[in-house]
Amino acid sequence: MRIIAGEFGGRRLKAVPGMQTRPTTDKVKEAMFSMLGQFFDGGQALDLYAGSGGLAIEAVSRGMDHAFLVDRQYAAIQMIQDNVAVTKMPDCFTIWKMPAEKALVKLATDQQKFELVLLDPPYKQQQMLAQLQQFVELDILQPGATILCETDTTLVYPEEIPHYELKRQQNYGITEVAIFKFIG
Template identity: 50%
Template sequence: MRVITGEYGGRRLKAVPGESTRPTTDKIKESLFNMIGPYFYGGNCLDLFAGSGGLAIEAVSRGMDKAVLIDKAPAAIKVIQENIAVTKEEEKFKVIRGDAARVIKNLKSEQQVFDLVFLDPPYAKQQIVSQIEALLDNNMLSPEALIVCEVDKKVDLPETIKQAQVYKSAEYGITKIMIYELVSQEEGENE
């Protein structure tokens, strides 16, 4: 695993040991960023199930200003911190150990707003719809925010979750990527 391109391009990243984490392969990561970017002009990124931290680190490498990485597994937190150290810009990252739903509530109280969100939970424990709803209900997404969901290809996520609507999707082997964008009330009514 490595950072593909950008400021940290080519730097090696560690994977979380064991079977509990399923890292996004470099091939899928590159395809995913080609779908959403591939580069950014600032903004804040949230990775709710960070695993090794590879997606958020890639996003900052490609131009995001800051990233918040969340995971509840101690082994993942340790690897995330080691991978962030590889960037030599630890100040651009905030690592939080905890349950996604609880962390969303805490971030709301800090009035955090995100431009890019990654949701790549363990396949068996997905609550993506309720997590997206919580982010929307708590006004934690900028109007231009993108929400990237990585799921098993058998998982059927709705085309629309409140004001978030799928605008791109792709399948890679057993993995499906669904990218939501926010639509204004007027856009939703005009369709």
């Protein structure tokens, strides 16, 4: 795994050992960021199931000002810390070891708002529709925020999701990527 483009481009990242985490391949990550528009002009990102931290690190490398990385596994947090160290810009990252639900409540309490949310939960735990609704209820999204969802191909989104517009959807083998825009 590596950081593909931007300020930290080409630097190597480590994957979380074991079978608990499924890292996004470089090919899929490159396709995701191509779908997002390649580069960002500041703002905050949230990587709610951070794993190795590769998606959030890529987002900051491509221009996001700051990223929150959340994971509940100790091994993942250790790997995120190692991978953030590769950037030599640790102040651009906030790392929390806690379940996603607890992190969302804390973010809402702290009145954090995000321009980009990266969702790549374990495939067996994907609850995208509930999570999208929770973002609205907790008021953590900036107007026009982008939400990138990486799931397996068994998830079928309804025609309409309140407060969101589906911008793009693409399959990559067993992986599906959907990009939503928050429309309030």
